[in-house]
Amino acid sequence: MDGGSxxxxxxxxxxxxxxxEITQKIDQIPDLAAEPRKASIRAAERAIDEADEIMGQMTIELQNISSGQRAKLNARLRNYRAELDTAKRDLRRATEQADRKELFGARARASGGATLSADDMSQDQRQQLLSGTDRLENSSQRLRDSQRVANETETIGASILTDLRGQREQIINSRNVLMTADGHVDKSVRTLRGMARRMITNRIITVGIVVLLILIIAAILMGRFIPRRR
Structure with missing residues (x-):
C-alpha cells in the first residue's frame, strides 16, 4: 500500500x-428531555460537519492515489456520502418528531394535567407508531448500508488477493528465469576458462617450436662456419 492509500x-x-457518533446521537434524541435533546442534536450536527470535512479531505487525497486503486476507493467514497446523506435525513426526521412530541407535551401541560381528548390520544398514538416505524426503517437502512459496505469490502479483499496471487506468480517466474540465466552464465564461464587454458597451451607449444627451430638453425650455422679438425 502506498502513502496515499x-x-x-x-x-x-x-x-x-x-x-x-452521529448515529448514537440520533438514536438518543427520542428518549431525551428538551435541553438534553437540543444538546444531542447540536452534537450530531457538529459530527455531520466534521464528517463532511473528512470526506472533502478524502476527495482531495484520491487525486494522489494511483488510477488502479482510485476506482475502488471512489466507490467507497460514494457509499460514505450516501450514508452521510441518510444520517442527515434521519437527524432531520428525529428532530421533527421530537418537536411534535414536545408540542403535544406542551398542550398537555397547558390543559393543567386534564385528560386529553380521544382525538388527541389517537393522534398521539399515531405519532408514536409513526415514530417507531421510522426508527425501525432507519435501523433497517443502517443495517443494509453496513451489509453493503461489508460486501464491498469482501469484494475488494478478493481483488487484492487475486492481485497478490498474480504478483506471486510473476515473482516465481522471474526467479526461474534468473536461475536459468545463472546456469547459462556458469556454463559460459566454464567455456571461457577452457578456451583460455587451450590458448595458453597453444602459446607454450608455439614458443617451444620457435625455440627448437632457433636451436636447429643455430646448430646448422655452427656446423657450416666452424672449421672441422683434421
Missing part, C-alpha cells in the same frame, strides 16, 4: 468514528 485509510477511520 494509507492516508486515505486514516481518513476512513476518522469518518467511521464521526458516523458512529
Amino acid at each position: 494509507e492516508l486515505f485509510a486514516s481518513y476512513e477511520a476518522d469518518f467511521r468514528l464521526a458516523y458512529a
